[in-house]
Amino acid sequence: MNAPARLDAQVNGDCAPVLRERGQREVFCGLTGIIWLHRRMQDAFFLVVGSRTCAHLLQSAAGVMIFAEPRFATAIMEERDLAGLADANQELDRIVAQLIARRPDIRTLFLVGSCPSEVIKLDLAKAAQRLGEAYAGSVRVLNYSGSGIETTFTQGEDACLAALVPVMPALPADAPTNLVVVGTLPDIVEDQFRRIFADLGITHVGSLPERVVADLPGIGPNTLYLLAQPFLGDTGQALDRRGARRIEALFPFGVEGTSDWFHAAAAAFGIPTSHVDAVLAPYRARGELALLRHRDRLAGRTIFFMPDSQLEVPLARFLSRELGMVLTEVGTPYLHAGHLARELAALPPGVQLSEGQDVDRQLDRVRALRPDLTVCGLGLANPLESEGLSTKWAIELVFSPIHGFDQAGDLAELFARPMRRRDVLRV
């Protein structure tokens, strides 16, 4: 009864063909991930090697400035840095020295590549190696690219975590099986998940990333990993290369997704389904109760996802299966068919998926469909609202605790609130 719902097999083709578009993409670049990554990893500092635009993006995307001195900064390139790469490297060394003198508490420094640093081919991997040697023993220096020409929004986290995989400690072949939960989760969600894993009997559980980089979990041939976020393609590959194996599951959004996620983990550890059902039952009951409140408002209402965070497919699955919402178009910047296989299979037949974007054409479709709710970025939300269309800003889905049983109601609330507000207002 409480076993995960059987997923209708739609592996090949009950979805309409994926609409692939190429045009203006109204999305953030991967640098934006620094906004949450720098809060998560408390011994790390993110130094973007970029332009004034990068610095401006970071402070604008944060919406409000995090004025406790943030653990990120931008090394803004100037005219003379472009003249010669030797000088740019020297300048970078100078900036890093300045930074480490100012923040002696930094243990891991990420050099984060940007569009301009990539275009001028400033080799940050080499720079990280050079600086890592210079600060050996005190600061570890890693690098990844958050540039807009390489990454879209949450792909920045993917690139960052992939850069961490090589520094995870190696576990021997006879080490007990351990589980790594991959993807940044809010502290409260992580704690809930750890409690459930403990109740299930899975004891060796670590996270990528951990709250401090120094505590990264070990990895070896007996490591299993469970993705908590759907945008971690490169990180998954890096983990595979180190011999870890992925546990295939729905993503832990909503009661169904979270149940499936825990069931899959438990199955991989050989834990009997009956025990899992027993452990999860109270959580499921709570989650379902919390969803009930929102189902009336959301069932039968139409929703359109503009591409943003790659969370679109799992969230669409949750909204359609657990809340009865009607999916019009589910857009995503990048469709990772492998990691999303189960999610795609769980979508209702015939749903229109789109990958990539031509924002003006997509807005034409929104206007033609007039969905009850459009999930979109901050640049588009108010303009659509002023045309009389309700919107949900997508970035809130990345900044709020939405995973797990006890957040299922909150997640539904995020979608219900814009509609409730529209119903309440008389102005």
Place this chain on the structure above:
Amino acid sequence: MQLAVWTYEGPPHVGAMRVATAMEGVHYLLHAPQGDTYADLLFTMIERRGKRPPVTYTTFQARDLGKDTSELFQTAAMDVVARFKPDAMIVGASCTAELIQDDPAGLVERMALPLPVIPLELPSYQRKEHWGAAETFYQIVRTLADKSRRPSEQASRRPLVNLLGPTALGFRHRDDVAEITGLLGRLGIDVNVTAPLGATVADIERLGEADFNILLYPETGDLAAQYLERTFRQPVVRTVPIGVGATNEFVREVAALAGIDPAPLLAQEESRLSWWSRSIDSTYLTGKRVFIFGDGTHAVAAARIAHEELGFKVVGLGCYNREYAREVREAAKRYDVEPLITDDHLAVESAIEAAQPELVLGTQMERHIAKRFAIPCAVISAPVHVQDFPARYSPQMGFEGANVIFDSWVHPLVMGLEEHLLTMFRDDFEFHDGAGASHLGPGHAAPAEQPVAAAVEAEASGWTDEAALELKKIPFFVRGKARRNTELFAAERGIATIELATLYEAKAHYAR
């Protein structure tokens, strides 16, 4: 390279966006990688505009770099013309596109598009947002202003002026334009064109029909004003009417150019600031120590108001836009302070900490700094945040602007009698300086760990217990200064231990 956590100004193409977004019928085609579209949210979220900025980004990706990004640009140009049908198009590159050297100007020129196309050269690695806005506006005016237009015969009409400089995302530009337009109207002067804010291509074409120009925002409008001065021989009013004194001068200057007698209007209209400031309730404002930082124009204007119209003492003055360093240096000389010209917010923070002001007038950056130090603050300049776009009418310019300024600068302060009571009964358990100003509610209490005060108390070594205790009885916003003065006084006289008497001897010595 420059290490930056926060920046006062965005890149120059954001300045160009502020101009394009302010205008009607102008589209900006920006060669830029994906991600640069973040700038849209400045307008849709911070300014709450109900329309997307008229900007199309080519959003090229790494895979396009090996192929033909210039083709991508040309396709985008065709799409803009077909979809948005603008009256004019500006084209340019963001920082990354500048590096790949696709030459947007040359590309669109070859396309021979059926509308005016204005290429922009905005060097991203040298210049910043304000300059980008000024240059963009100048290029638009230079290209589109019809050189055959001249003012019509003056006998048959009222004097006609252009208002130059207001943009999208400006600090109170919307309301300043309304206020100054109204003031000019009452003076008997009509506005020919306001630009860029609200201007169409047809408006720009007829700039030459005005008798003279009024430059409201030098940071964004001066390049265009200079061009119009050269080309159309239009005089420029450069007095920025922020504050009572400046508004009076502005009215006289405008009236002189228009051949109008300003006396009736000046007799009739007066800001309430003048009487509010002279009324005895405001006595307590005398000598309040104020630190001012912002764009050059707003900072200089604020310093004058603070000094002449509110009786504050200016203890710090600076700007983040180097282009206006000269004006700020001159003003700093008048108020006998060291000018602070920097775009490093950490340097500004140190300067504020050292000056220990009772009020900070600054940008959103200084608002955050002041919050950390628990110093009252009012925002006087961009960069702006969503709070700087109030729903109500709240200009900075003209007589009403002076009223707004009086309220918004004075309200954060502890009020007169309350200040006295705080000083008299310092041990009251609920009415003490740590509790903050009573009219501002609990959110405005001085935080428990207040860096400035904490530093003061921690470092009060060399003081007898009795003297240290007495120091604590001095209100927190002047305590730091009292401590510094006393220690300086003691050091100059070779006094090793500061006693109660030393504190009061120093007080007498430094009495204003």
